[in-house]
Amino acid sequence: MRMEKDQLDTPCLIVDLVILEQNLKTMQDAVSASGKQLRPHAKTHKCSVIADKQIAMGAIGICASKVSEAEALIDAGIDGILITGPVVTPTKMARLVELLERSPSLMTVVDHPNNVSLLNDALRVRGLRMDVLLDIDVGLHRTGVPADCASELADLVLDCDHLCLKGIQAYAGQVQHIPDYEARLDASRASLQDAIRVFRALKATAPACTILSASGTGTYDIDLAIPELTELQVGSYVLMDAEYLAIGSKEDVDCFSAFPPALRLLTSVVSVNQRGFVTVDAGLKALYRHGGIPRVISPKYESLQYDWFGDEYGRLSAKEGGLLPELGEVLELVVSHCDPTVNQFDCYFVVRNDEVVDTWPIDLRGKSQ
Numbered sequence: 293m294r295m296e297k298d299q300l301d302t303p304c305l306i307v308d309l310v311i312l313e314q315n316l317k318t319m320q321d322a323v324s325a326s327g328k329q330l331r332p333h334a335k336t337h338k339c340s341v342i343a344d345k346q347i348a349m350g351a352i353g354i355c356a357s358k359v360s361e362a363e364a365l366i367d368a369g370i371d372g373i374l375i376t377g378p379v380v381t382p383t384k385m386a387r388l389v390e391l392l393e394r395s396p397s398l399m400t401v402v403d404h405p406n407n408v409s410l411l412n413d414a415l416r417v418r419g420l421r422m423d424v425l426l427d428i429d430v431g432l433h434r435t436g437v438p439a440d441c442a443s444e445l446a447d448l449v450l451d452c453d454h455l456c457l458k459g460i461q462a463y464a465g466q467v468q469h470i471p472d473y474e475a476r477l478d479a480s481r482a483s484l485q486d487a488i489r490v491f492r493a494l495k496a497t498a499p500a501c502t503i504l505s506a507s508g509t510g511t512y513d514i515d516l517a518i519p520e521l522t523e524l525q526v527g528s529y530v531l532m533d534a535e536y537l538a539i540g541s542k543e544d545v546d547c548f549s550a551f552p553p554a555l556r557l558l559t560s561v562v563s564v565n566q567r568g569f570v571t572v573d574a575g576l577k578a579l580y581r582h583g584g585i586p587r588v589i590s591p592k593y594e595s596l597q598y599d600w601f602g603d604e605y606g607r608l609s610a611k612e613g614g615l616l617p618e619l620g621e622v623l624e625l626v627v628s629h630c631d632p633t634v635n636q637f638d639c640y641f642v643v644r645n646d647e648v649v650d651t652w653p654i655d656l657r658g659k660s661q
Contacts, residue, residue, distance in 0.1 A: 310645075340367075392420055488504075562605070573605065
């Protein structure tokens, strides 16, 4: 039976299929035209169906933040996975080795001598060999070895009989949301200089080191101009959110215009008893708070201002004299930050021309281990 999107129960996530597929194509075309490769991050969409679409479009694999995300992707038949966070505990190390037996193309990153030796020992027990990247700290200071210590860690990896050093990872998350495009350009290029130096040195001494994996949605076009960069780990471009849309781009100083928001959250007006605002059914449990301010994109009400109003509710306020929606009306919001918002829902409702045409499970939801 035909269903329109405004008939869906709320709050829920919808994905505009036309926009999503265009976003996939825009990124893949840009990466391919630059002679690079794309290994997009599943931590954004947490959906193996979307990962399949990315690979079908030309991606060489998929990034995952956690072992559990990689497990779900491999369960879905996806190969070429790079785990972008260090795996250090015995439980996760055992799971990682088991995954490698199922998917020999699996890679992970290392950033500490103990991390290296423990992984090599775990692989030796099972008689396996694994490709790894050095995670280089390029200013985020979250994970990664300082560039000045990278050569010593690389030597340790090269001495391991069950590890193969394939290159480096250098994610500059701290520059992705710098509002001004030119400032972001300068910051991204500056942050990657040490990583480029490390990569050049490794290539000169270890021919197997062929990967420099880096970048994010906010710097994708900037980083594509870096000759040494071989692959992009971009994530949010697929769905987009208010935080990314608020930064400037090369084409528009006020908006990141390359990737329109394919992801929207539907919310219903549940109370209209106050003057100047209405209450909707999407609060902190539906919309992650850190990031941008959720934005109403229903044309009739674009001037409304969203604010969180508790765990279960949100508030939509009108400017003086502005039109307020009526009880029961369904509105569309661009979410604040797509990654953690997606993680609060079980599925996407896929729409084309306002009609619900499919449902995709968010099968990586809750995969935080």
